[in-house]
Amino acid sequence: MAQEPISLDRALDSFAEQWSPRIVTAVNDYDVRVAKVEGEHVWHAHDHTDEFFLVLDGELRIALREPSGERTVVLPKGSVFTVPRGVEHKPHAPVPTAILLFEPTGTVTTGDRHDEVPAHVDTTTGHALG
Amino acid sequence: MAQEPISLDRALDSFAEQWSPRIVTAVNDYDVRVAKVEGEHVWHAHDHTDEFFLVLDGELRIALREPSGERTVVLPKGSVFTVPRGVEHKPHAPVPTAILLFEPTGTVTTGDRHDEVPAHVDTTTGHALG
Numbered sequence: 001m002a003q004e005p006i007s008l009d010r011a012l013d014s015f016a017e018q019w020s021p022r023i024v025t026a027v028n029d030y031d032v033r034v035a036k037v038e039g040e041h042v043w044h045a046h047d048h049t050d051e052f053f054l055v056l057d058g059e060l061r062i063a064l065r066e067p068s069g070e071r072t073v074v075l076p077k078g079s080v081f082t083v084p085r086g087v088e089h090k091p092h093a094p095v096p097t098a099i100l101l102f103e104p105t106g107t108v109t110t111g112d113r114h115d116e117v118p119a120h121v122d123t124t125t126g127h128a129l130g
Numbered sequence: 131m132a133q134e135p136i137s138l139d140r141a142l143d144s145f146a147e148q149w150s151p152r153i154v155t156a157v158n159d160y161d162v163r164v165a166k167v168e169g170e171h172v173w174h175a176h177d178h179t180d181e182f183f184l185v186l187d188g189e190l191r192i193a194l195r196e197p198s199g200e201r202t203v204v205l206p207k208g209s210v211f212t213v214p215r216g217v218e219h220k221p222h223a224p225v226p227t228a229i230l231l232f233e234p235t236g237t238v239t240t241g242d243r244h245d246e247v248p249a250h251v252d253t254t255t256g257h258a259l260g
Contacts, residue, residue, distance in 0.1 A: 002196065005203050005211040008184075025212045027182040027232050030160065032210065052157040054138075054230075056208075066132065073135050078186075080162065081135040082155045100184075102157055102232055 014130050020122035022129050033101040033126045041091040044111030051083045051103050058097025063090040150252035152259050163231040163256045171221040174241030181213045188227025193220040
């Protein structure tokens with residue numbers, strides 16, 4: 001079937017779950033995912049891939065444990081950041097926030113290593129749009 | 131040096147050239163690029179990669195030559211579309227438009243095959259942000 005453009009607003013309106021990404025399209029063997037987020041995710045790291053974040057609405061903060069120490073980057077709406085592979089990070093959002101992610105198909109939301117996953121965090125490789 | 135988040139608005143404000151993408155960040159061996167566009171690009175195809183478009187502002191139309199015939203998809207602000215590898219396509223924008231692209235590092239803006247490239251179209255693998 002012919003592919004049609006996808007409205008990110010419509011995609012975001014089609015689900016309510018927080019920290020539970022939906023796959024909007026694929027680019028080769030990468031996924032473009034969107035997620036609604038608020039509050040804290042979990043410390044985790046992807047050992048084999050970078051992870052790209054674009055803030056569509058709200059504000060995302062990403063705590064990072066880098067060789068030089070721990071810091072938090074702040075991403076207002078309309079900003080982007082790539083977490084390098086292997087870097088432990090914990091996203092959190094002080095307000096209801098919408099993000100777009102770009103990462104290899106099959107990348108798990110909680111990474112290859114993580115702290116205990118709280119109940120509100122979905123461990124998934126992304127869900128199909130409804 | 132520690133990476134910092136990048137504002138897409140600020141990135142777009144840093145240059146004026148149309149159809150001349152700037153690389154805002156890399157994700158593994160992929161680039162995230164932004165471009166200002168208006169008017170017509172050129173018919174071209176990428177034989178080895180899909181190409182992802184997100185419209186940040188304005189409206190992008192992409193003419194596609196598919197096995198079933200030619201059609202044009204319309205991407206208002208906030209919508210996304212992936213052009214499959216091998217499909218000839220010609221982006222055009224009826225109004226000043228800003229787009230974000232994901233594609234493998236080294237992907238040339240005019241593809242592996244193209245019509246004669248008009249002077250206003252930059253053949254490039256993307257420029258560094260100034």
